[in-house]
Amino acid sequence: MATDEHIHQQILNAIVEHQLPPGARLPEDRLSEAFGVSRTGIRKVLQRLSLEHFVVIEKNKGAHVNRPSESEALEVLDSRILIEPQLIPALITHWNPEQSSRFRLMTKEEKQAEANGQLAEAIQLTARFHYELAHLSGNKVLASFVEQLCYRSSLILAAYGTRGSVGCECGDHAQLLDILDTGSAEDAQHWMSHHLKHIRSSLILESKEDTNIDFQRLFSR
Amino acid sequence: MATDEHIHQQILNAIVEHQLPPGARLPEDRLSEAFGVSRTGIRKVLQRLSLEHFVVIEKNKGAHVNRPSESEALEVLDSRILIEPQLIPALITHWNPEQSSRFRLMTKEEKQAEANGQLAEAIQLTARFHYELAHLSGNKVLASFVEQLCYRSSLILAAYGTRGSVGCECGDHAQLLDILDTGSAEDAQHWMSHHLKHIRSSLILESKEDTNIDFQRLFSR
DNA sequence: GTATTCATTATTGTATACAATCAAAAAGGA
DNA sequence: TCCTTTTTGATTGTATACAATAATGAATAC
Numbered sequence: 001m002a003t004d005e006h007i008h009q010q011i012l013n014a015i016v017e018h019q020l021p022p023g024a025r026l027p028e029d030r031l032s033e034a035f036g037v038s039r040t041g042i043r044k045v046l047q048r049l050s051l052e053h054f055v056v057i058e059k060n061k062g063a064h065v066n067r068p069s070e071s072e073a074l075e076v077l078d079s080r081i082l083i084e085p086q087l088i089p090a091l092i093t094h095w096n097p098e099q100s101s102r103f104r105l106m107t108k109e110e111k112q113a114e115a116n117g118q119l120a121e122a123i124q125l126t127a128r129f130h131y132e133l134a135h136l137s138g139n140k141v142l143a144s145f146v147e148q149l150c151y152r153s154s155l156i157l158a159a160y161g162t163r164g165s166v167g168c169e170c171g172d173h174a175q176l177l178d179i180l181d182t183g184s185a186e187d188a189q190h191w192m193s194h195h196l197k198h199i200r201s202s203l204i205l206e207s208k209e210d211t212n213i214d215f216q217r218l219f220s221r
Numbered sequence: 222m223a224t225d226e227h228i229h230q231q232i233l234n235a236i237v238e239h240q241l242p243p244g245a246r247l248p249e250d251r252l253s254e255a256f257g258v259s260r261t262g263i264r265k266v267l268q269r270l271s272l273e274h275f276v277v278i279e280k281n282k283g284a285h286v287n288r289p290s291e292s293e294a295l296e297v298l299d300s301r302i303l304i305e306p307q308l309i310p311a312l313i314t315h316w317n318p319e320q321s322s323r324f325r326l327m328t329k330e331e332k333q334a335e336a337n338g339q340l341a342e343a344i345q346l347t348a349r350f351h352y353e354l355a356h357l358s359g360n361k362v363l364a365s366f367v368e369q370l371c372y373r374s375s376l377i378l379a380a381y382g383t384r385g386s387v388g389c390e391c392g393d394h395a396q397l398l399d400i401l402d403t404g405s406a407e408d409a410q411h412w413m414s415h416h417l418k419h420i421r422s423s424l425i426l427e428s429k430e431d432t433n434i435d436f437q438r439l440f441s442r
Numbered sequence: 443g444t445a446t447t448c449a450t451t452a453t454t455g456t457a458t459a460c461a462a463t464c465a466a467a468a469a470g471g472a
Numbered sequence: 473t474c475c476t477t478t479t480t481g482a483t484t485g486t487a488t489a490c491a492a493t494a495a496t497g498a499a500t501a502c
Contacts, residue, residue: 027452027453027454028453028454029452029453029454037486037487038486038487038488039454039487039488040485040486040487040488041485041486041487043454043455044268047265047268047269048268048272051269051272051273052272059454059455059493060453060454060455060492060493060494061453061454061493061494061495062453062454071361072361072362075360075361075362075363076362078360078362078363079360079362079363079366082304082307082363083303083304086303086307139296139299139300140292140293140296141293141296141297141299141300141370142296142299142300142303145300145366149362248482248483248484249483249484250482250483250484258456258457259456259457259458260457260458260484261455261456261457261458262455262456262457264484264485280463280484280485281462281463281464281483281484281485282463282464282465282483282484283483283484
């Protein structure tokens with residue numbers, strides 16, 4: 001069975017897990033035969049993915065995985081820096097031992113996946129940790145926006161991340177859980193802010209204006 | 222000429238201007254003949270509008286204008302309360318006399334439209350004032366999210382607003398411009414926060430659980 | 443040998459046809 | 473008269489057909 005939602009999730013996973021790298025083309029007929037549905041269904045999914053900024057569709061040229069610009073990358077991270085810490089106070093009112101153990105389980109799986117070299121799993125779990133926290137705030141509108149930003153961050157790391165970093169090498173997500181267990185919203189906010197700023201600054205933004213490379217200078221001799 | 226973008230803007234305007242009230246059905250063939258394109262093009266637009274939460278599409282039932290739930294309404298306003306004031310510091314670095322006069326012109330048109338009873342114009346201008354400010358922050362990712370929230374707010378006011386209020390009866394948008402001209406980010410943030418909270422609290426959220434009305438009690442005698 | 447033009451191929455854009463589903467009216471029975 | 477069942481009509485879901493566009497490679501002229 002291949003429902004729209006299923007296809008969407010499938011392609012999105014492939015993108016954020018870096019199976020489909022930035023710039024990869026997504027021909028409609030190839031996808032339609034892969035999923036066993038007609039182009040109509042594929043087009044619907046591709047359009048949605050483009051509105052969510054995971055793919056870009058150029059008129060008469062088709063769809064390809066978005067290659068985030070530097071400014072887009074920074075803006076996404078800046079948005080997270082602005083929003084995610086602010087969600088902590090609301091989040092902490094819903095915090096309890098049950099949630100704590102649920103999230104601790106996630107961090108364990110994270111570390112395990114990272115250790116076993118399961119890059120795809122690790123990336124998914126890292127993003128999920130952040131957006132599930134956001135959902136705990138109770139504001140679904142903001143949470144789903146943050147969720148999208150987390151997925152976009154995975155794509156950004158595919159383009160600008162350092163090789164080994166799946167995202168969060170700076171200290172452990174478990175640290176945050178320890179802080180949340182103490183109940184200090186302020187400390188948690190600081191941790192989150194620092195954490196995201198660290199990711200932001202770890203992006204390698206080589207200022208290659210790839211539109212006009214100076215081949216003259218590059219190949220002289 | 223009826224491009225996708227054009228059709229989208231056209232329908233969106235009709236929704237936020239309360240021409241198409243919450244709950245209004247949007248049959249595909251009716252729209253297709255209205256815009257002179259096939260159902261294919263209409264479906265694309267409707268799908269986009271549904272992802273943007275302006276319409277909801279029910280399987281085999283078609284599309285209708287979204288009737289925001291109370292929680293959705295509050296969450297949208299809360300999101301704006303959380304984000305918009307935070308954009309002021311970045312915004313103020315780009316503030317200059319040119320921008321000031323541009324926005325003052327907008328507030329003039331706002332008041333004029335309101336005075337002339339041009340409800341549609343007034344609603345559009347009120348929303349535009351907010352999201353154009355957001356765009357001045359320089360963060361396009363956040364700005365376009367705020368833009369969407371502003372449009373959604375217009376839809377929310379259609380459902381829960383007091384009759385006369387097009388949105389911002391509490392003091393004038395011009396007040397904010399005065400503050401911005403002084404250069405005090407802190408004051409501007411406070412004003413914005415207060416302004417949005419006022420709108421939030423002006424919503425009339427009658428707790429009618431219209432799913433199960435107690436007809437027994439309602440019609441006894 | 444190089445450059446320009448033309449033709450071919452692959453891919454997307456748009457419309458339409460048919461099947462599937464739902465809602466409401468009509469018919470029938472108690 | 474009221475309730476159930478059936479049928480009909482309208483509307484959407486999905487696939488396919490055809491037109492339009494862009495990219496690639498071949499052919500010809502210089």
